[in-house]
Amino acid sequence: xxxxxxxxxxVVNGCIRDVxxxxxxxxxxxxxxxxxxxxxxxGIGEKHVPIxxxxxxxxxxxxxxxxxxxxxxxxxELAV
Numbered sequence: 001x002x003x004x005x006x007x008x009x010x011v012v013n014g015c016i017r018d019v020x021x022x023x024x025x026x027x028x029x030x031x032x033x034x035x036x037x038x039x040x041x042x043g044i045g046e047k048h049v050p051i052x053x054x055x056x057x058x059x060x061x062x063x064x065x066x067x068x069x070x071x072x073x074x075x076x077e078l079a080v
Contacts, residue, residue: 003027009066013053030066 002010002025009028015035016022022029048060058064058073065072065080072078 009064011053011064011066011071013051028066030071 007027012029012031014031015033016029016031017034017036017038019034050057050059056073063074063077065074065078
């Protein structure tokens with residue numbers, strides 16, 4: 001769904017499943033781990049609110065860069 005919406009990628013502060021299928025997508029996905037149990041989705045959430053992942057606060061409008069080695073958050077766009 002994220003790929004169809006034109007997203008560049010997703011960071012999941014939790015576990016994912018169907019890793020082989022996700023790795024076949026044209027977007028980047030990073031998660032804490034994989035787990036075989038299906039999620040109990042409630043269909044609720046918030047947009048444009050700061051979150052904290054691994055002790056790092058991430059705010060709307062910041063830039064996220066990721067590769068196989070890790071994730072970097074920047075307040076401004078970086079020349080890469």
